[in-house]
Amino acid sequence: MTKYGITILLLNLFGALSCFSQVALDCVNAIPICNNTPINAGTDGYGLDDFNGASVSGCITQATGTVETNSAWYRFRAAETGQLGFNIGFDSNEDWDFALYKTNDCGDLGEPIRCNYFDNSDDSIYIGVGQDPTGVANIQYEDWLEVSPNEDYYLLINNYSNNNSGFSIQFSGNIFVEFPNSALDCNIIDNLLGPPKIACDNENIVLDATTSDAIDYEWYLDIGAGYQAIPGESGPELNVAVSAMYRVLVVRPSGNNLISETQVAYAPAPFTYELTDETACLDGTAIDFNAKDLQALGDQSSLEFLVTYHASMNEAMNGINALPKEYIPTETLETIFVRTTSVENGSCYDATESFDINSIELPYLDFETSVFICGDTPVVAIGQTIPDSDYNYEWSSGQNTSLITVAEEGIYTLSVTNLVGALQCITVRSVTVIFSRPPVISDVTILYEDDASNVISVFLEEDGDFDYQVDNEEPQSSSIFNNLFPGEHTITVTDLNGCGLDSKDIVVVGFPKFFTPNADGVNDKWKVDGLSVLDNPVITIYNRYGKLLYQLNEDSNGWDGTFNGVLLPESDYWFKLSYTNSLGQDTNAAYINNHFTLKR
16 A cells, blocks of 8 residues: 655645536435535536425525526435534635435425525625534524434535535534544445545545455546546555545456545644733733734634634534633633634644633722711721732822822722733722711791691701601601691601701691681681690681780680681681690690681
Protein backbone atom coordinates (compact mmCIF):
# COMPACT_ATOMS: atom_id res chain seq x y z
CA MET A 1 0.00 0.00 0.00
CA THR A 2 1.42 3.33 -1.01
CA LYS A 3 0.35 6.85 -0.33
CA TYR A 4 -0.59 8.57 -3.57
CA GLY A 5 -0.26 12.33 -3.80
CA ILE A 6 -0.60 14.83 -6.62
CA THR A 7 1.57 17.90 -6.73
CA ILE A 8 0.67 19.29 -10.13
CA LEU A 9 -2.57 20.92 -8.92
CA LEU A 10 -3.32 22.05 -5.38
CA LEU A 11 -6.38 24.25 -5.17
CA ASN A 12 -8.65 25.12 -2.26
CA LEU A 13 -11.44 22.66 -1.64
CA PHE A 14 -14.15 24.64 -3.41
CA GLY A 15 -12.03 25.14 -6.51
CA ALA A 16 -10.60 21.63 -6.61
CA LEU A 17 -14.03 20.02 -6.62
CA SER A 18 -15.83 22.47 -8.87
CA CYS A 19 -15.73 20.06 -11.82
CA PHE A 20 -16.71 16.81 -10.13
CA SER A 21 -18.92 15.68 -7.29
CA GLN A 22 -21.40 13.13 -6.11
CA VAL A 23 -24.76 14.76 -6.67
CA ALA A 24 -28.01 12.88 -7.28
CA LEU A 25 -30.70 14.91 -9.00
CA ASP A 26 -33.54 12.54 -8.06
CA CYS A 27 -34.84 11.18 -4.78
CA VAL A 28 -34.68 7.52 -5.93
CA ASN A 29 -30.96 7.94 -6.54
CA ALA A 30 -30.34 9.85 -3.28
CA ILE A 31 -26.75 9.44 -2.15
CA PRO A 32 -26.59 7.51 1.14
CA ILE A 33 -24.41 9.16 3.77
CA CYS A 34 -23.51 8.28 7.33
CA ASN A 35 -21.00 10.99 8.05
CA ASN A 36 -20.06 14.46 6.84
CA THR A 37 -19.95 14.85 3.08
CA PRO A 38 -17.25 16.59 1.11
CA ILE A 39 -17.87 19.87 -0.62
CA ASN A 40 -19.86 19.04 -3.73
CA ALA A 41 -19.89 20.95 -6.97
CA GLY A 42 -22.86 23.13 -7.69
CA THR A 43 -26.06 21.41 -8.74
CA ASP A 44 -27.22 21.58 -12.35
CA GLY A 45 -30.89 20.88 -12.98
CA TYR A 46 -33.36 18.62 -11.25
CA GLY A 47 -33.75 15.48 -13.32
CA LEU A 48 -37.17 13.93 -12.79
CA ASP A 49 -39.90 15.85 -10.98
CA ASP A 50 -39.94 14.21 -7.55
CA PHE A 51 -43.14 16.05 -6.60
CA ASN A 52 -45.30 14.92 -9.53
CA GLY A 53 -46.31 18.37 -10.71
CA ALA A 54 -47.02 19.84 -7.26
CA SER A 55 -46.36 23.55 -6.94
CA VAL A 56 -45.24 23.50 -3.30
CA SER A 57 -43.63 21.18 -0.75
CA GLY A 58 -43.45 22.67 2.69
CA CYS A 59 -41.62 25.97 2.38
CA ILE A 60 -40.19 25.15 -1.06
CA THR A 61 -42.37 26.65 -3.76
CA GLN A 62 -42.47 26.33 -7.52
CA ALA A 63 -40.11 28.60 -9.40
CA THR A 64 -40.30 27.86 -13.12
CA GLY A 65 -41.91 24.55 -13.86
CA THR A 66 -41.32 22.44 -10.74
CA VAL A 67 -40.63 22.70 -7.03
CA GLU A 68 -37.03 21.68 -7.74
CA THR A 69 -34.73 23.96 -9.70
CA ASN A 70 -31.14 22.78 -9.14
CA SER A 71 -31.40 19.91 -6.70
CA ALA A 72 -29.33 17.33 -4.85
CA TRP A 73 -30.78 14.45 -2.85
CA TYR A 74 -29.21 12.62 0.11
CA ARG A 75 -30.51 10.06 2.54
CA PHE A 76 -29.42 8.89 6.00
CA ARG A 77 -30.68 6.57 8.74
CA ALA A 78 -30.42 7.09 12.51
CA ALA A 79 -28.75 4.29 14.45
CA GLU A 80 -29.00 5.76 17.96
CA THR A 81 -31.36 7.91 20.01
CA GLY A 82 -30.55 11.57 20.54
CA GLN A 83 -30.48 15.12 19.27
CA LEU A 84 -29.39 15.53 15.66
CA GLY A 85 -28.81 18.49 13.41
CA PHE A 86 -26.82 19.37 10.34
CA ASN A 87 -25.06 22.34 8.78
CA ILE A 88 -25.12 22.94 5.04
CA GLY A 89 -22.09 25.09 4.27
CA PHE A 90 -21.76 27.21 1.12
CA ASP A 91 -20.45 30.46 -0.30
CA SER A 92 -22.03 33.47 1.43
CA ASN A 93 -22.88 35.03 -1.94
CA GLU A 94 -25.15 32.12 -2.83
CA ASP A 95 -28.71 31.18 -1.92
CA TRP A 96 -29.44 27.58 -0.91
CA ASP A 97 -32.60 26.06 0.56
CA PHE A 98 -33.45 22.65 1.98
CA ALA A 99 -36.33 20.36 2.89
CA LEU A 100 -36.02 17.25 5.10
CA TYR A 101 -38.48 14.36 4.80
CA LYS A 102 -38.93 11.55 7.34
CA THR A 103 -39.68 8.57 5.10
CA ASN A 104 -38.13 5.48 3.52
CA ASP A 105 -40.09 5.83 0.28
CA CYS A 106 -39.43 8.48 -2.37
CA GLY A 107 -42.92 7.82 -3.68
CA ASP A 108 -44.42 8.90 -0.37
CA LEU A 109 -42.39 11.89 0.78
CA GLY A 110 -45.24 13.66 2.57
CA GLU A 111 -44.62 17.11 4.00
CA PRO A 112 -41.10 18.01 5.13
CA ILE A 113 -40.47 17.92 8.87
CA ARG A 114 -37.86 20.65 8.57
CA CYS A 115 -37.75 23.24 5.82
CA ASN A 116 -36.04 26.57 5.19
CA TYR A 117 -36.34 28.96 2.27
CA PHE A 118 -34.72 32.40 2.50
CA ASP A 119 -32.84 34.68 0.13
CA ASN A 120 -29.69 34.77 2.30
CA SER A 121 -29.72 38.57 2.46
CA ASP A 122 -27.69 38.19 5.69
CA ASP A 123 -24.78 36.59 3.75
CA SER A 124 -24.81 33.49 5.93
CA ILE A 125 -22.42 30.66 5.19
CA TYR A 126 -24.66 28.01 6.77
CA ILE A 127 -28.25 26.86 6.71
CA GLY A 128 -29.52 23.81 8.53
CA VAL A 129 -31.09 22.21 11.57
CA GLY A 130 -29.96 22.89 15.13
CA GLN A 131 -27.58 25.80 15.63
CA ASP A 132 -25.35 27.82 13.32
CA PRO A 133 -21.79 26.71 14.21
CA THR A 134 -20.56 30.31 14.05
CA GLY A 135 -22.71 31.05 17.10
CA VAL A 136 -24.79 33.76 15.43
CA ALA A 137 -28.58 33.86 15.51
CA ASN A 138 -29.58 32.60 12.08
CA ILE A 139 -33.16 32.52 10.78
CA GLN A 140 -32.04 29.93 8.24
CA TYR A 141 -31.88 27.30 10.99
CA GLU A 142 -34.72 25.04 12.09
CA ASP A 143 -35.23 23.26 15.44
CA TRP A 144 -33.15 20.22 16.42
CA LEU A 145 -34.35 16.73 15.50
CA GLU A 146 -34.95 14.06 18.14
CA VAL A 147 -34.15 10.83 16.30
CA SER A 148 -34.48 7.13 17.12
CA PRO A 149 -32.84 4.03 15.59
CA ASN A 150 -33.97 2.89 12.12
CA GLU A 151 -35.63 6.19 11.19
CA ASP A 152 -34.98 7.09 7.54
CA TYR A 153 -34.63 10.65 6.24
CA TYR A 154 -34.35 12.17 2.77
CA LEU A 155 -32.72 15.57 2.36
CA LEU A 156 -33.36 17.85 -0.62
CA ILE A 157 -30.82 20.65 -1.13
CA ASN A 158 -31.96 23.11 -3.77
CA ASN A 159 -30.66 26.24 -5.47
CA TYR A 160 -32.94 28.58 -7.39
CA SER A 161 -30.24 29.91 -9.67
CA ASN A 162 -27.21 28.64 -11.56
CA ASN A 163 -24.97 30.67 -9.27
CA ASN A 164 -23.82 27.81 -7.06
CA SER A 165 -20.28 26.64 -6.51
CA GLY A 166 -20.96 23.82 -4.07
CA PHE A 167 -21.96 22.88 -0.57
CA SER A 168 -21.04 20.54 2.25
CA ILE A 169 -23.10 18.66 4.83
CA GLN A 170 -21.83 18.52 8.40
CA PHE A 171 -23.79 16.62 11.03
CA SER A 172 -24.09 17.98 14.57
CA GLY A 173 -25.92 17.43 17.83
CA ASN A 174 -25.44 15.62 21.12
CA ILE A 175 -25.99 12.23 19.47
CA PHE A 176 -22.56 12.58 17.84
CA VAL A 177 -20.99 13.44 21.18
CA GLU A 178 -22.47 10.39 22.90
CA PHE A 179 -22.19 8.05 19.91
CA PRO A 180 -19.41 9.50 17.71
CA ASN A 181 -18.94 6.31 15.67
CA SER A 182 -22.46 4.90 15.53
CA ALA A 183 -24.91 7.80 15.46
CA LEU A 184 -25.87 7.04 11.86
CA ASP A 185 -26.28 3.66 10.16
CA CYS A 186 -23.61 3.08 7.52
CA ASN A 187 -25.20 -0.20 6.37
CA ILE A 188 -27.38 1.79 3.98
CA ILE A 189 -24.28 2.34 1.84
CA ASP A 190 -23.58 -0.64 -0.45
CA ASN A 191 -20.95 1.13 -2.53
CA LEU A 192 -17.73 -0.88 -2.46
CA LEU A 193 -15.63 2.18 -1.65
CA GLY A 194 -18.16 3.49 0.86
CA PRO A 195 -19.65 6.92 1.29
CA PRO A 196 -18.06 10.23 0.32
CA LYS A 197 -15.25 11.02 2.68
CA ILE A 198 -14.07 14.30 4.12
CA ALA A 199 -10.98 14.55 6.28
CA CYS A 200 -8.42 16.96 7.59
CA ASP A 201 -5.34 17.53 5.47
CA ASN A 202 -3.17 16.08 8.21
CA GLU A 203 -5.08 12.78 8.15
CA ASN A 204 -4.63 9.71 6.00
CA ILE A 205 -7.57 8.16 4.08
CA VAL A 206 -7.37 4.58 2.86
CA LEU A 207 -9.80 3.40 0.17
CA ASP A 208 -10.41 -0.32 0.48
CA ALA A 209 -11.79 -2.25 -2.49
CA THR A 210 -10.87 -5.73 -1.23
CA THR A 211 -12.89 -8.36 -3.11
CA SER A 212 -12.43 -12.07 -2.40
CA ASP A 213 -12.14 -13.28 -6.02
CA ALA A 214 -10.32 -10.28 -7.49
CA ILE A 215 -7.31 -10.93 -9.67
CA ASP A 216 -6.37 -7.28 -10.23
CA TYR A 217 -7.24 -3.73 -9.24
CA GLU A 218 -7.02 -0.58 -11.35
CA TRP A 219 -7.26 2.80 -9.63
CA TYR A 220 -8.26 6.12 -11.21
CA LEU A 221 -8.79 9.67 -10.03
CA ASP A 222 -10.49 12.77 -11.39
CA ILE A 223 -9.35 16.20 -10.23
CA GLY A 224 -11.53 17.99 -12.74
CA ALA A 225 -10.35 16.80 -16.14
CA GLY A 226 -11.83 13.29 -16.22
CA TYR A 227 -10.62 10.01 -14.76
CA GLN A 228 -6.92 9.26 -15.18
CA ALA A 229 -5.21 5.97 -14.29
CA ILE A 230 -2.96 6.09 -11.25
CA PRO A 231 0.35 4.51 -12.26
CA GLY A 232 1.63 1.63 -10.19
CA GLU A 233 -1.52 1.18 -8.12
CA SER A 234 -2.86 -2.37 -8.47
CA GLY A 235 -3.53 -3.42 -4.90
CA PRO A 236 -6.88 -3.63 -3.06
CA GLU A 237 -6.16 -0.51 -1.01
CA LEU A 238 -5.24 3.02 -2.00
CA ASN A 239 -3.76 5.54 0.40
CA VAL A 240 -4.85 8.99 -0.83
CA ALA A 241 -3.85 12.48 0.23
CA VAL A 242 -5.53 14.87 -2.23
CA SER A 243 -9.13 15.89 -2.87
CA ALA A 244 -10.56 14.12 -5.91
CA MET A 245 -13.09 11.64 -7.27
CA TYR A 246 -11.69 8.11 -7.05
CA ARG A 247 -12.65 5.03 -9.07
CA VAL A 248 -11.57 1.43 -8.76
CA LEU A 249 -11.95 -1.32 -11.36
CA VAL A 250 -11.94 -4.74 -9.71
CA VAL A 251 -10.99 -7.40 -12.26
CA ARG A 252 -12.49 -10.82 -11.55
CA PRO A 253 -11.87 -14.19 -13.30
CA SER A 254 -15.39 -14.52 -14.57
CA GLY A 255 -15.18 -11.16 -16.32
CA ASN A 256 -17.93 -9.81 -14.06
CA ASN A 257 -15.78 -6.85 -13.11
CA LEU A 258 -16.77 -4.30 -10.45
CA ILE A 259 -16.56 -0.52 -10.72
CA SER A 260 -16.95 1.69 -7.66
CA GLU A 261 -16.52 5.41 -7.18
CA THR A 262 -16.35 7.74 -4.23
CA GLN A 263 -15.37 11.27 -3.44
CA VAL A 264 -12.57 12.27 -1.09
CA ALA A 265 -12.14 15.83 0.12
CA TYR A 266 -9.53 17.28 2.42
CA ALA A 267 -10.19 20.33 4.53
CA PRO A 268 -7.34 22.37 5.99
CA ALA A 269 -6.43 21.44 9.56
CA PRO A 270 -6.35 24.50 11.82
CA PHE A 271 -3.66 25.54 14.23
CA THR A 272 -4.43 27.59 17.31
CA TYR A 273 -1.79 30.15 18.20
CA GLU A 274 -0.96 31.04 21.79
CA LEU A 275 -3.35 33.52 23.40
CA THR A 276 -2.44 36.07 26.05
CA ASP A 277 -4.15 36.07 29.45
CA GLU A 278 -6.74 38.70 30.28
CA THR A 279 -7.15 40.90 33.33
CA ALA A 280 -10.60 42.30 34.04
CA CYS A 281 -12.74 43.86 36.74
CA LEU A 282 -15.53 41.80 38.26
CA ASP A 283 -18.00 44.57 37.51
CA GLY A 284 -20.17 42.93 34.87
CA THR A 285 -18.17 44.35 31.96
CA ALA A 286 -17.82 41.89 29.08
CA ILE A 287 -14.56 40.78 27.49
CA ASP A 288 -14.73 40.82 23.69
CA PHE A 289 -13.60 37.39 22.53
CA ASN A 290 -13.82 38.56 18.92
CA ALA A 291 -10.54 40.36 19.55
CA LYS A 292 -9.05 37.07 20.83
CA ASP A 293 -9.94 35.45 17.49
CA LEU A 294 -7.10 37.37 15.83
CA GLN A 295 -4.60 35.94 18.30
CA ALA A 296 -5.92 32.40 17.91
CA LEU A 297 -5.92 32.47 14.10
CA GLY A 298 -2.64 34.26 13.50
CA ASP A 299 -2.18 34.32 9.72
CA GLN A 300 -5.10 31.92 9.11
CA SER A 301 -8.26 33.27 7.47
CA SER A 302 -11.39 33.83 9.51
CA LEU A 303 -13.32 32.74 6.41
CA GLU A 304 -11.78 29.26 6.62
CA PHE A 305 -11.68 28.76 10.38
CA LEU A 306 -14.06 29.37 13.24
CA VAL A 307 -12.85 30.12 16.79
CA THR A 308 -15.02 29.22 19.77
CA TYR A 309 -14.42 29.45 23.52
CA HIS A 310 -15.39 26.93 26.19
CA ALA A 311 -15.43 26.52 29.95
CA SER A 312 -13.76 23.08 29.92
CA MET A 313 -11.38 21.05 27.80
CA ASN A 314 -14.06 18.40 27.28
CA GLU A 315 -16.51 20.96 25.89
CA ALA A 316 -13.83 22.39 23.61
CA MET A 317 -12.91 18.93 22.30
CA ASN A 318 -16.57 18.14 21.57
CA GLY A 319 -17.40 21.60 20.25
CA ILE A 320 -20.33 22.07 22.62
CA ASN A 321 -21.60 24.86 24.89
CA ALA A 322 -19.63 27.65 23.25
CA LEU A 323 -19.33 30.72 25.45
CA PRO A 324 -20.74 34.03 24.16
CA LYS A 325 -18.24 36.21 22.33
CA GLU A 326 -19.16 39.04 24.71
CA TYR A 327 -18.16 37.15 27.85
CA ILE A 328 -18.73 38.42 31.39
CA PRO A 329 -16.35 36.88 33.97
CA THR A 330 -17.88 35.72 37.26
CA GLU A 331 -14.87 34.29 39.12
CA THR A 332 -11.52 35.73 40.15
CA LEU A 333 -9.70 33.11 38.05
CA GLU A 334 -11.15 31.36 35.00
CA THR A 335 -9.45 29.23 32.38
CA ILE A 336 -10.96 29.52 28.91
CA PHE A 337 -10.36 26.69 26.44
CA VAL A 338 -10.11 27.57 22.74
CA ARG A 339 -11.29 25.50 19.79
CA THR A 340 -10.34 26.40 16.21
CA THR A 341 -12.50 24.56 13.67
CA SER A 342 -12.40 24.25 9.90
CA VAL A 343 -15.47 25.80 8.31
CA GLU A 344 -15.39 23.15 5.59
CA ASN A 345 -15.17 20.21 7.97
CA GLY A 346 -16.23 20.49 11.57
CA SER A 347 -14.20 17.42 12.52
CA CYS A 348 -11.01 19.28 11.68
CA TYR A 349 -10.19 21.24 14.80
CA ASP A 350 -7.48 22.16 17.27
CA ALA A 351 -8.30 22.47 20.96
CA THR A 352 -4.80 22.61 22.44
CA GLU A 353 -4.72 26.21 23.63
CA SER A 354 -6.26 28.04 26.57
CA PHE A 355 -5.84 31.31 28.42
CA ASP A 356 -6.69 32.65 31.86
CA ILE A 357 -8.93 35.51 32.89
CA ASN A 358 -7.67 37.07 36.11
CA SER A 359 -10.51 39.15 37.50
CA ILE A 360 -10.05 41.85 40.10
CA GLU A 361 -12.71 42.11 42.77
CA LEU A 362 -14.38 45.46 43.19
CA PRO A 363 -14.06 47.36 46.46
CA TYR A 364 -16.89 46.37 48.81
CA LEU A 365 -18.98 49.20 50.23
CA ASP A 366 -21.71 48.58 52.80
CA PHE A 367 -22.66 51.95 54.26
CA GLU A 368 -26.26 53.14 54.31
CA THR A 369 -27.51 54.78 51.13
CA SER A 370 -30.07 56.94 52.95
CA VAL A 371 -29.43 58.96 56.11
CA PHE A 372 -32.11 60.94 57.93
CA ILE A 373 -31.08 63.36 60.65
CA CYS A 374 -33.51 65.10 63.01
CA GLY A 375 -32.68 68.50 64.44
CA ASP A 376 -32.36 72.21 63.80
CA THR A 377 -28.60 72.22 63.08
CA PRO A 378 -27.83 68.64 62.03
CA VAL A 379 -24.40 67.23 61.22
CA VAL A 380 -23.77 63.62 60.19
CA ALA A 381 -20.85 61.37 59.23
CA ILE A 382 -21.36 59.27 56.10
CA GLY A 383 -19.33 56.72 54.14
CA GLN A 384 -17.23 53.66 54.80
CA THR A 385 -16.33 53.41 58.47
CA ILE A 386 -13.26 51.18 58.03
CA PRO A 387 -11.07 52.20 55.05
CA ASP A 388 -8.81 49.90 53.04
CA SER A 389 -5.33 51.29 52.61
CA ASP A 390 -5.05 49.65 49.16
CA TYR A 391 -7.96 51.67 47.78
CA ASN A 392 -8.31 55.29 46.70
CA TYR A 393 -11.39 57.20 47.92
CA GLU A 394 -12.93 60.20 46.23
CA TRP A 395 -16.22 61.91 47.09
CA SER A 396 -18.28 64.00 44.71
CA SER A 397 -17.84 66.81 47.23
CA GLY A 398 -14.05 66.66 46.81
CA GLN A 399 -12.93 64.86 49.98
CA ASN A 400 -10.50 61.93 49.70
CA THR A 401 -11.29 59.96 52.83
CA SER A 402 -13.62 56.99 53.28
CA LEU A 403 -15.73 58.79 55.92
CA ILE A 404 -16.80 62.44 55.74
CA THR A 405 -18.97 64.79 57.80
CA VAL A 406 -21.69 66.80 56.07
CA ALA A 407 -23.97 69.59 57.28
CA GLU A 408 -26.15 70.00 54.20
CA GLU A 409 -28.80 67.91 52.60
CA GLY A 410 -28.01 66.33 49.25
CA ILE A 411 -26.69 63.29 47.41
CA TYR A 412 -23.06 62.43 48.09
CA THR A 413 -21.28 59.91 45.84
CA LEU A 414 -18.17 57.96 46.82
CA SER A 415 -15.93 56.39 44.16
CA VAL A 416 -13.49 53.77 45.46
CA THR A 417 -10.72 52.55 43.15
CA ASN A 418 -8.77 49.32 43.37
CA LEU A 419 -5.75 50.00 41.16
CA VAL A 420 -3.92 46.92 39.85
CA GLY A 421 -1.27 47.89 37.35
CA ALA A 422 -3.00 49.99 34.72
CA LEU A 423 -6.41 48.46 35.51
CA GLN A 424 -8.77 50.52 37.64
CA CYS A 425 -11.65 48.63 39.23
CA ILE A 426 -14.10 51.14 40.64
CA THR A 427 -17.09 50.81 42.94
CA VAL A 428 -19.48 53.74 43.19
CA ARG A 429 -22.04 54.17 45.96
CA SER A 430 -24.24 57.19 46.72
CA VAL A 431 -25.87 58.25 49.97
CA THR A 432 -28.83 60.60 50.22
CA VAL A 433 -28.75 62.88 53.28
CA ILE A 434 -32.07 64.31 54.44
CA PHE A 435 -32.41 66.60 57.44
CA SER A 436 -35.81 66.33 59.07
CA ARG A 437 -37.69 68.25 61.77
CA PRO A 438 -40.56 67.02 63.88
CA PRO A 439 -43.99 67.90 62.43
CA VAL A 440 -45.91 70.80 64.04
CA ILE A 441 -49.65 70.98 63.50
CA SER A 442 -50.51 74.63 62.94
CA ASP A 443 -54.22 74.28 62.33
CA VAL A 444 -57.07 71.85 61.86
CA THR A 445 -60.17 72.88 59.98
CA ILE A 446 -63.47 71.05 60.23
CA LEU A 447 -65.80 71.75 57.36
CA TYR A 448 -69.37 70.59 57.85
CA GLU A 449 -71.04 69.99 54.51
CA ASP A 450 -74.33 69.03 56.24
CA ASP A 451 -75.38 67.50 59.53
CA ALA A 452 -73.87 64.10 58.56
CA SER A 453 -70.84 64.95 56.36
CA ASN A 454 -67.59 66.57 57.39
CA VAL A 455 -64.12 67.19 56.01
CA ILE A 456 -61.16 67.55 58.39
CA SER A 457 -57.99 69.17 56.99
CA VAL A 458 -54.69 69.15 58.87
CA PHE A 459 -52.13 71.94 58.31
CA LEU A 460 -48.44 71.90 59.29
CA GLU A 461 -45.87 74.60 59.84
CA GLU A 462 -43.44 72.98 57.36
CA ASP A 463 -43.63 70.44 54.57
CA GLY A 464 -42.01 67.07 55.05
CA ASP A 465 -42.30 63.33 54.59
CA PHE A 466 -45.21 62.57 56.91
CA ASP A 467 -48.14 60.28 57.38
CA TYR A 468 -51.46 61.17 59.04
CA GLN A 469 -53.53 59.12 61.42
CA VAL A 470 -56.86 59.53 63.18
CA ASP A 471 -57.17 57.66 66.47
CA ASN A 472 -55.88 54.11 65.94
CA GLU A 473 -56.85 53.84 62.31
CA GLU A 474 -54.35 52.99 59.54
CA PRO A 475 -52.02 55.90 58.72
CA GLN A 476 -52.47 57.65 55.41
CA SER A 477 -50.41 59.96 53.23
CA SER A 478 -53.23 62.49 52.84
CA SER A 479 -53.78 65.27 55.36
CA ILE A 480 -57.56 65.19 54.78
CA PHE A 481 -60.10 62.97 56.57
CA ASN A 482 -63.71 62.60 55.56
CA ASN A 483 -66.89 61.89 57.54
CA LEU A 484 -65.52 61.17 60.98
CA PHE A 485 -68.06 59.98 63.51
CA PRO A 486 -69.19 62.56 66.08
CA GLY A 487 -67.12 62.67 69.22
CA GLU A 488 -63.59 63.26 70.42
CA HIS A 489 -60.74 62.26 68.05
CA THR A 490 -56.95 62.45 68.09
CA ILE A 491 -55.12 63.52 64.93
CA THR A 492 -51.46 62.37 64.82
CA VAL A 493 -48.85 63.42 62.26
CA THR A 494 -45.65 61.31 62.17
CA ASP A 495 -42.35 62.04 60.43
CA LEU A 496 -41.52 59.00 58.28
CA ASN A 497 -37.81 59.59 58.78
CA GLY A 498 -38.17 58.95 62.51
CA CYS A 499 -38.08 62.57 63.54
CA GLY A 500 -41.00 62.59 65.93
CA LEU A 501 -44.71 63.33 65.78
CA ASP A 502 -47.38 65.86 66.80
CA SER A 503 -50.95 65.24 67.97
CA LYS A 504 -54.09 67.31 68.38
CA ASP A 505 -57.45 66.44 69.91
CA ILE A 506 -60.52 67.50 68.00
CA VAL A 507 -64.26 67.13 68.50
CA VAL A 508 -66.56 66.31 65.64
CA VAL A 509 -70.29 67.00 65.87
CA GLY A 510 -73.12 67.27 63.41
CA PHE A 511 -75.31 70.30 62.83
CA PRO A 512 -77.45 71.81 60.05
CA LYS A 513 -75.97 74.68 58.08
CA PHE A 514 -79.26 76.54 58.29
CA PHE A 515 -82.71 76.37 59.93
CA THR A 516 -86.10 78.05 59.27
CA PRO A 517 -88.03 78.81 62.48
CA ASN A 518 -91.35 79.65 60.75
CA ALA A 519 -93.58 77.16 62.58
CA ASP A 520 -94.11 74.96 59.51
CA GLY A 521 -92.82 71.92 61.34
CA VAL A 522 -89.67 71.62 59.16
CA ASN A 523 -86.27 72.82 60.44
CA ASP A 524 -87.96 74.98 63.03
CA LYS A 525 -85.20 74.43 65.58
CA TRP A 526 -81.43 74.29 65.31
CA LYS A 527 -79.56 71.67 67.35
CA VAL A 528 -76.28 69.76 67.38
CA ASP A 529 -76.15 65.98 66.97
CA GLY A 530 -73.55 63.77 68.57
CA LEU A 531 -73.35 65.52 71.91
CA SER A 532 -74.34 62.35 73.71
CA VAL A 533 -70.83 60.92 73.16
CA LEU A 534 -69.32 63.78 75.19
CA ASP A 535 -69.36 64.41 78.92
CA ASN A 536 -71.26 67.53 80.02
CA PRO A 537 -71.40 69.13 76.58
CA VAL A 538 -72.58 72.73 76.31
CA ILE A 539 -73.26 74.60 73.05
CA THR A 540 -73.05 78.38 73.32
CA ILE A 541 -74.64 80.44 70.50
CA TYR A 542 -73.50 83.99 69.60
CA ASN A 543 -74.37 86.62 67.09
CA ARG A 544 -71.75 88.18 64.86
CA TYR A 545 -70.85 90.66 67.57
CA GLY A 546 -70.12 87.96 70.12
CA LYS A 547 -73.27 88.45 72.16
CA LEU A 548 -74.41 85.34 74.00
CA LEU A 549 -77.86 84.38 72.79
CA TYR A 550 -78.53 80.83 73.95
CA GLN A 551 -77.01 77.67 75.45
CA LEU A 552 -77.82 74.05 74.63
CA ASN A 553 -76.90 70.80 76.36
CA GLU A 554 -77.36 67.24 75.28
CA ASP A 555 -80.97 67.19 76.58
CA SER A 556 -82.05 70.41 74.87
CA ASN A 557 -84.64 70.30 72.09
CA GLY A 558 -82.80 72.97 70.13
CA TRP A 559 -82.83 76.73 69.62
CA ASP A 560 -85.92 78.34 68.09
CA GLY A 561 -84.20 81.51 66.85
CA THR A 562 -85.36 83.85 69.61
CA PHE A 563 -83.68 85.89 72.30
CA ASN A 564 -85.74 86.53 75.45
CA GLY A 565 -88.84 85.65 73.44
CA VAL A 566 -88.02 88.06 70.59
CA LEU A 567 -87.63 86.69 67.05
CA LEU A 568 -84.11 87.31 65.78
CA PRO A 569 -83.52 88.43 62.19
CA GLU A 570 -82.19 86.37 59.32
CA SER A 571 -78.42 86.25 59.67
CA ASP A 572 -75.40 84.05 60.37
CA TYR A 573 -74.82 82.90 63.96
CA TRP A 574 -71.85 81.26 65.62
CA PHE A 575 -71.44 78.59 68.28
CA LYS A 576 -68.78 77.09 70.58
CA LEU A 577 -68.63 73.73 72.30
CA SER A 578 -67.33 72.99 75.79
CA TYR A 579 -67.18 69.59 77.49
CA THR A 580 -65.30 67.53 80.07
CA ASN A 581 -62.41 65.73 78.39
CA SER A 582 -61.02 62.27 79.11
CA LEU A 583 -58.79 63.72 81.84
CA GLY A 584 -61.79 65.14 83.70
CA GLN A 585 -60.95 68.70 82.70
CA ASP A 586 -63.47 71.23 81.47
CA THR A 587 -62.30 72.39 78.07
CA ASN A 588 -63.43 74.16 74.94
CA ALA A 589 -63.40 71.95 71.86
CA ALA A 590 -60.53 73.06 69.68
CA TYR A 591 -61.17 73.97 66.07
CA ILE A 592 -64.95 74.33 66.59
CA ASN A 593 -66.09 77.88 66.07
CA ASN A 594 -68.50 77.46 63.25
CA HIS A 595 -71.48 79.32 61.98
CA PHE A 596 -74.92 78.53 60.64
CA THR A 597 -77.71 80.56 59.01
CA LEU A 598 -81.14 81.53 60.28
CA LYS A 599 -83.67 81.91 57.47
CA ARG A 600 -87.27 83.06 57.69
